[in-house]
């Protein structure tokens with residue numbers, strides 16, 4: 391029998407993937423604290439987490455603070471992620487954050503909103519994601535989005551709305567590789583519909 395095709399394409403840049411594990415979505419856990427913290431520090435090094443960072447990572451770092459080498463920090467992160475699902479702040483809808491991991495290595499995160507509100511219907515959509523800088527351009531975002539689509543389907547979302555800036559070539563390719571169909575462009579934002587079932 392011929393071997394199963396690889397789940398994602400190995401790229402020429404970045405460290406090679408582990409040979410004995412397959413990347414997977416997991417719920418945030420203190421078990422991966424060291425690797426997650428290193429990933430967050432990479433985002434901070436590329437300028438994320440400042441007062442002008444309106445992304446979910448920016449919100450998380452404002453709520454939990456920047457990594458300070460203590461166990462308390464990762465528990466504040468987990469508490470933030472838990473509250474997003476069970477007790478979201480006023481302007482948020484309930485959402486679930488998954489981490490994309492390879493064994494004990496944190497690679498990225500993807501946030502699945504359970505429904506849209508008025509603001510998300512314009513910009514933001516059902517799903518947001520990022521991949522840590524040292525793991526980029528290896529197909530992880532494409533694979534991570536594919537992996538979360540069945541979870542969106544399970545929430546009753548047939549056509550996920552996913553948006554990105556017009557200049558975000560990488561994110562456009564991630565969305566289009568997952569079957570995204572451009573709905574329209576609104577003030578520098580591309581709005582795609584992605585079917586959640588094949």
Ligand SMILES: CC(C)(COP(=O)(O)OP(=O)(O)OC[C@H]1O[C@@H](n2cnc3c(N)ncnc32)[C@H](O)[C@@H]1OP(=O)(O)O)[C@@H](O)C(=O)NCCC(=O)NCCS
Nearest residue numbers: 519520521526527528529530531532553554559560561563
């Ligand atoms: C966007 C992001 C998630 C892509 O992650 P990734 O794991 O590198 O993406 P993939 O490896 O799956 O690459 C998807 C495609 O984009 C291309 N790509 C990746 N980075 C790119 C870049 N900086 N410029 C141009 N193309 C790029 C890849 O070559 C690939 O193209 P191909 O399918 O034609 O070969 C990552 O760059 C990131 O976290 N950026 C910051 C946060 C962000 O922009 N999130 C999305 C908000 S909508």
